[in-house]
Amino acid sequence: MSVTSHTPYMQAASVKQQVQACQLILGNSNKRFSGVTSTMLETASVQNGQIALCVLGKSHVPSSLLTISFWQAVKWFRQAPENSAVRVFHARRNDEMIQALLLKYLFGIKLKILFTSTAQRQHSEFTRWLMAKMDCVISTNSAAASYLPFEVAEIIPHGVDCKKFTPVIDRAELREQLGRPRLHMAGIFGRVRRQKGVHLFVESCIQTCEKVPDFQAIICGAIDDQEYVSQLQQKISSAKLSHRIKFLGEQVFTDVVKWMQACDIICALSENEGFGLTVLEAMSCGAAVIATKAGAWPDIIHSGENGLLVEVNDQTAISNALHMLAARPEQRMALGCRAHQTIINQYGVETEALKLCELYQNLL
Template sequence: MESEVILGNSNARFSGVTSTMLQCLEYQRQWISVRVLGKHFLPDGEMNVKLWELITLAREPLPGGRWRVFHARRNDEMIQALLLKHVFGVKIKILFTSTAQRNHTGFTRWLMAHMDAVISTCQAAASYLSEPPKAIVPHGVRTDIYFPANKRSEELAHLGVHTRYAIGIFGRVREQKGVHLFVKACIDVLKNNPDYTALIVGAITAKNKNFVAGLKEQIQQAHLQDRILFLGEQPFEKIPRLFRAMSLVAALSDNEGFGLTVLEAMSSGAAVLATEAGAWPEVIEQGKEGYVVPVDDQPAITEKLDSLLSDPVALENMGRAGRQKALEKYTVEREAKQLCEIYRSLQ
């Protein structure tokens, strides 16, 4: 098997990790020979390699004695790679991307200690590693898919929004994502900012139905049910257009591995209001592309949202600055190139 790189793809449920892998893959397959262990969500089934194929076909190194690289992004993918290498004798070097911003379990630390290299996506995640990572490779965004609207008014009309501007929060609707903080801030702020509608975009699971019912009751009591709207889960292909309608996107999670929402918003020309989670404090320059506030700080969120909505011109300028930063520093192509350089350094 001549493939230089094997990518782990062990999760049958679509996640941010899956999205990152697939977006980078679109570029990497142009530059290197790559196969994917796990068929989930692959656009091209021929890229999938089965475990038995790796075991039987990859026991010899590549021509010239070069090593294949197995890129793991999850614990179970590290386990797969270690079994392939040490039990079945597959000739691979193993790379792991660590994104977690928390103390790792003893088992995870043991797995990482047996990697040939560990990288991270931001300094915050790197700070939880026992040794400095080989590199920091920030995630990127598809700037050709997430781009500003030519006429935001047309995007709003498409959504049936009748105010001049829209703000939003994206992701599964649950407390960990800070949706309750967003709703409370909107209730306090929208009454004095009649030009704005707030949109909440994301799946509502059975577990969170009571949580959402409580939020809807608060909205109803404030008589804002026409201006704070739950759109539910949206098809993946419709998400970029929703971002294009936004003047501001809030990202208020308790914690994040990286947090692509902010990059998707910036690339779409929206200002951002985010908590000090994930890579957000490293991505957002205060007052330039938006603002970062402490986690779970309702007064700070409400105060900053009120300030931002009171100045649509400043919001527009922040959105332009965010788009420029995404183009310069946070494209998927840039991320994919950096990863390919690391793969080659391990071979």
């Protein structure tokens, strides 16, 4: 079994000692890259210099972080000195709670287990049972916390890397570099599916293109339902707007950032979200954001101040908001500037990592 460490040529014995010294174990049970994986890795990269940690599972983990398997955790933690300190296991998924409980109760490893709940739905009986076994449960937003049958210990919102997601000086020049016209641009990001409100975005863009001649739009993300996309493309084609409204498909991360930076307006129109990092990333890039009242977005956006909030599935409200921002450059620039400052002040990944480290220390 392989172990990845930030010291490339570390011998097996010293790796074992480093694992045994870890105060924090981070769950990483899903082999598929997701928003949960992204937030864990972003905070871990900051926490790595503040607390000794390891990641349980190597999928998508950079070489700068120490990774171990479940059975390595069992073996090495059980071999730790009798007087070794308690560790914190931070779980973000059901199976990670199960892993932590097995380590604690079946294998006798001294753990305090922390779970982050982000789901905005009624939890299954099994999930509630698992959470009842946790030493601490927190959430990332007030809406998710409201679905829990008890009061969370703390609400710690996610943060973004403001050095990666940062405004550019000349969006028009960047659009040209990306192969698009220099026209003002709106975008929607994430998996292309009905639940994400892509059809609402397309309809709003068609209406806006008819009224605002210097407007274009992009849809950026992996396509889940080709038939759904084909219907939208046909609608765009019928309006003779295929040159101004484009599906980009899935992009590599660095290009996603560039496309976000190139947008004057970014829409997030989901029916529901656990948290919804896209809005933080868009705001950090200085875009004017239109978001539905889903996920953590009502906690983050003060409508009319640092973005615009609309009701879920409200086509008229979305179309009106998009047309207004497309037609009023001064207003969208003001919203974008205040959005960027909101992220700098409150939602940087360093802020999230620091609050979590304080919580870990309290548990320890």
